[in-house]
Amino acid sequence: MADRAIRRAVHFTLAGGVWVSAALMAAGLLAGRDRLVLGGLFVLLCTPALRVTLLAGDYLRRRDWSFFWVSAGVLGMMAFGMRFGRGH
Amino acid sequence: MGLGLALTGALAGLLGAVLGIGGGVFLIPALVLLFDLPMINAVACGLAAIIATSSTVASVNIESGTANMRLGMVLELATVAGALLGSTYAALIPARALIALFAGLLGVVSVLLWRGPQAASPDETASAPAGPLDGEYEDPATGKTVAYRLRRLPVGLGVSFFAGGLSGMLGIGGGVFKVPALHLFCAIPMKAAAATSNFMIGVTGAASAFLYFSRGDMLARPTAFVVLGVLAGSLAGTRLNTRLKDANVRHAFAVLMLLLALQMGRKALHG
Numbered sequence: 001m002a003d004r005a006i007r008r009a010v011h012f013t014l015a016g017g018v019w020v021s022a023a024l025m026a027a028g029l030l031a032g033r034d035r036l037v038l039g040g041l042f043v044l045l046c047t048p049a050l051r052v053t054l055l056a057g058d059y060l061r062r063r064d065w066s067f068f069w070v071s072a073g074v075l076g077m078m079a080f081g082m083r084f085g086r087g088h
Numbered sequence: 089m090g091l092g093l094a095l096t097g098a099l100a101g102l103l104g105a106v107l108g109i110g111g112g113v114f115l116i117p118a119l120v121l122l123f124d125l126p127m128i129n130a131v132a133c134g135l136a137a138i139i140a141t142s143s144t145v146a147s148v149n150i151e152s153g154t155a156n157m158r159l160g161m162v163l164e165l166a167t168v169a170g171a172l173l174g175s176t177y178a179a180l181i182p183a184r185a186l187i188a189l190f191a192g193l194l195g196v197v198s199v200l201l202w203r204g205p206q207a208a209s210p211d212e213t214a215s216a217p218a219g220p221l222d223g224e225y226e227d228p229a230t231g232k233t234v235a236y237r238l239r240r241l242p243v244g245l246g247v248s249f250f251a252g253g254l255s256g257m258l259g260i261g262g263g264v265f266k267v268p269a270l271h272l273f274c275a276i277p278m279k280a281a282a283a284t285s286n287f288m289i290g291v292t293g294a295a296s297a298f299l300y301f302s303r304g305d306m307l308a309r310p311t312a313f314v315v316l317g318v319l320a321g322s323l324a325g326t327r328l329n330t331r332l333k334d335a336n337v338r339h340a341f342a343v344l345m346l347l348l349a350l351q352m353g354r355k356a357l358h359g
Contacts, residue, residue, distance in 0.1 A: 011150050012147075014144070014147035015144065015147040017143060021315075022316060025312040026312075026316060029090070029316075034308055037308045037312045040312060041136060041301065041306065041308060044136060044139055044143075044315065045136070045139065045297050047139065051143075052164075052291060055157065055161065067158060074161065074164045074165060074291060077168045077172060080172065081168075081171075081172050081175070081299050082298040
């Protein structure tokens with residue numbers, strides 16, 4: 001994927017994630033359904049992780065191992081945060 | 089209460105976009121002082137808000153090429169580690185101590201805001217990119233390509249770790265520390281430093297926010313109202329496109345933040 005293409009893909013991932021989450025939260029608030037609101041919040045929290053995954057995939061495809069491992073490290077720490085948080 | 093939260097979020101988003109420092113520093117005192125939200129819930133709410141604003145602004149900066157994604161990813165290793173540490177300890181620190189810490193932070197931010205952006209470093213356009221973390225972008229204001237080389241990466245990593253820790257503990261983005269450090273110590277041009285910092289903030293916020301979300305500290309409805317308000321406010325602020333250059337207005341906000349710091353300090357002392 002060319003540099004411009006990956007930038008566009010990241011742009012759409014971030015913007016799309018925010019708007020999907022906003023739509024879910026607004027619908028949940030209007031309909032009085034907390035599950036939708038929580039779903040919207042979860043989508044919002046996952047959006048940056050999705051962006052890191054997208055970049056990790058791009059580095060892997062280019063065989064850019066240094067940056068692949070950097071992004072994998074960031075993803076690993078985020079996953080650790082999710083798992084560690086459940087333990088509390 | 090929902091409308092009040094949304095309006096507060098909108099105001100914080102607007103101020104954050106216009107001043108270019110993120111809305112968390114306005115949002116969290118407002119939630120604690122006006123809505124009597126416990127500090128831990130206000131921090132969780134602030135984290136969700138900064139993910140929303142960061143993702144919105146970063147999506148634009150990435151497409152334009154201003155944000156240095158490779159540098160951002162490397163610095164994210166430090167900010168996420170700091171954020172995990174900060175958010176873990178936030179649950180163990182008494183609420184009053186967190187409020188006092190936030191009051192101190194507001195004091196520092198008000199001083200930084202009063203001083204305003206530092207002058208550009210003389211060598212910021214001197215070198216063509218050579219290493220994988222160097223970068224270049226086209227400045228829409230001048231139409232010229234600005235190229236730069238990264239310096240003193242360890243300083244950038246250290247400041248990013250510190251900013252991540254504050255983000256996880258206090259629910260702010262930390263850009264107010266990262267942007268000047270990247271510019272002054274790492275020789276990154278101001279616009280690229282701000283865009284790269286913003287690019288990182290969403291990931292830093294998400295790393296801590298998952299912890300708050302999993303612990304049940306993120307109250308669904310109040311957070312949703314605030315996030316929707318912040319989104320509307322930051323979009324309006326971006327459209328205004330008037331980053332305040334007028335020193336008098338910036339000074340007025342610095343005084344406002346100092347007053348908020350005093351109020352938060354009073355709440356920390358007297359409850």
